[in-house]
Each structure stands twice: as C-alpha cells, then as structure tokens.
Amino acid sequence: MELELAAARLAELGHSTRLAIFRILVKAGGQGLSVGDIQQQLDIPGSTLSHHLARMIKVDLLQQQRDGRTLYCQLQFEVVESLLGYLYAECCTADGQPLLAVNKIDSAARC
Amino acid sequence: MELELAAARLAELGHSTRLAIFRILVKAGGQGLSVGDIQQQLDIPGSTLSHHLARMIKVDLLQQQRDGRTLYCQLQFEVVESLLGYLYAECCTADGQPLLAVNKIDSAARC
DNA sequence: ATTTTATTTCCATTTATATGGAATTGTCAA
C-alpha cells in the first residue's frame, strides 16, 4: 500500500466515533452488523453515523450489503490487514531489523 | 490505551506528510534526526514542518531534544508499539480469535 | 395504495486542520 492511501485510511480510523465503529465491526466478524445495530450501540443520530460510514467506505475500510431494507456493514479485513502490515513494514529500520516488539507478543494473550 | 487517545494518535499518522515524517524517523532509529534533516528530505517550508511536528509531539508520538542549536526528533517507539498493540487487540473477536493474519507473517519477511 | 421501517442525502452551521510568509527565540562563532 502506498503512503497516501495508508494515510487516508489511518485518518478514518483516527476519529473516536469511527474507531468505535471499527471496534464494533471487528467484534461482529465477517457477517457484519446492520447500520441500525451500530447506531443503537453508539447512540448517535442516523445522519451522523451515515456520514462516518460513507467515509470509511470511500477508503475501503468497510463495505455495505443490502438485505431487504436492512444494510449490513462489513469490515474489509484484508484492507485492515494490509494497512497494519504497511505500518509494521514501516516500523523496520533500513537494515531490516524490526524496531517494535509487538511481533513478539503472543496474539492470543492480547485478545 | 483507551479509544480516545488511540484515535488521536491515528489521526496524526493519518496525514501523508506526517506519515512520511513517521517513516523517516523510524528509519532514523532511536537516536532520531534533526528537524533540518527531516525538512531537507521532505522539501517543505519550515513552519509547516514545525506545525506537524508539534501535533505529533502533542500526542506523544515523538519527542524533541536540543543539542546546541539543533533539535533532534525521536520517535516514541513504546507509544507506537502500544498504539499498534491496541489496534491488534481490537482486531480480535469477542471470543478471542484473532481475525487478522498479520501475526502469522514472519516479521523479517516484511522488512 | 398507504404506512412503517431503515437508511441516506441534502442543507446549513460550526469547528478544526493545513499552509506558509514574516517576525521571533535560542544558540553558537567570530
């Protein structure tokens, strides 16, 4: 992922409401969650939520899929993955040594 | 790290100039790099750079240390680590299963 | 057909971010 795109995606995660949406959608997993359910969890006006979702969709952090009159939001996990992968790649020195210890932490322990 | 702080830090990384600064400082490692060196690499006006640095300092992504008339900028690696750690922790489902495959990628391979 | 439900888009307003020239501060060297 090139820098501009990574920055754009990080900017979208860099807002407390949107980071909360991200969090909720991670917990929801692959099947996603309806806009209404998200709204209920966050307790914010529909239009505000809609704007935030639109922004996240624009940078491919999430996707929507309609089922009847309900719109389901699904996190684009591959995109999130590539974003985090980019950050990690950037967190290596020129000589290829990782500077962060996050890799060493057991993933299960963090959950 | 709580959500608000994580969001604030992500927002600072979510700007192409600042992400470029981040990148440069990662490559520079622990000893850091002078403001002038960063400016030379980015080729932007000093005042603009200064504003960006100030923002990053405000959320503790970096630190400055004066040596004579030169100011050295050092990335706060522990902070970056905790931020990425937070994101990874959020990327686990409620039942503790990591949803991202980034952990499985060999860290050396990404550098 | 009409109402209800789910969600978006339109619109206006407020607030924050980004940018960079000019003036300023801090430090060293002659």
Next chain:
DNA sequence: TTGACAATTCCATATAAATGGAAATAAAAT
C-alpha cells in the same frame, strides 16, 4: 555584540471535517 543558523511561534487565509435536523429514497408490511 554582531552575524549567521536552527527552529519555532505569530498571523492570516483557505480548505476540509463534523454535526444533525429535515427531506428523500428504498423496501417491506398492512
């Protein structure tokens, strides 16, 4: 103690983001 250098702060301006009520769209139920 003046001059140059490193970097910031001041200031003004332009642009973008955030917010939410009201109107519009889409789909289903009555």
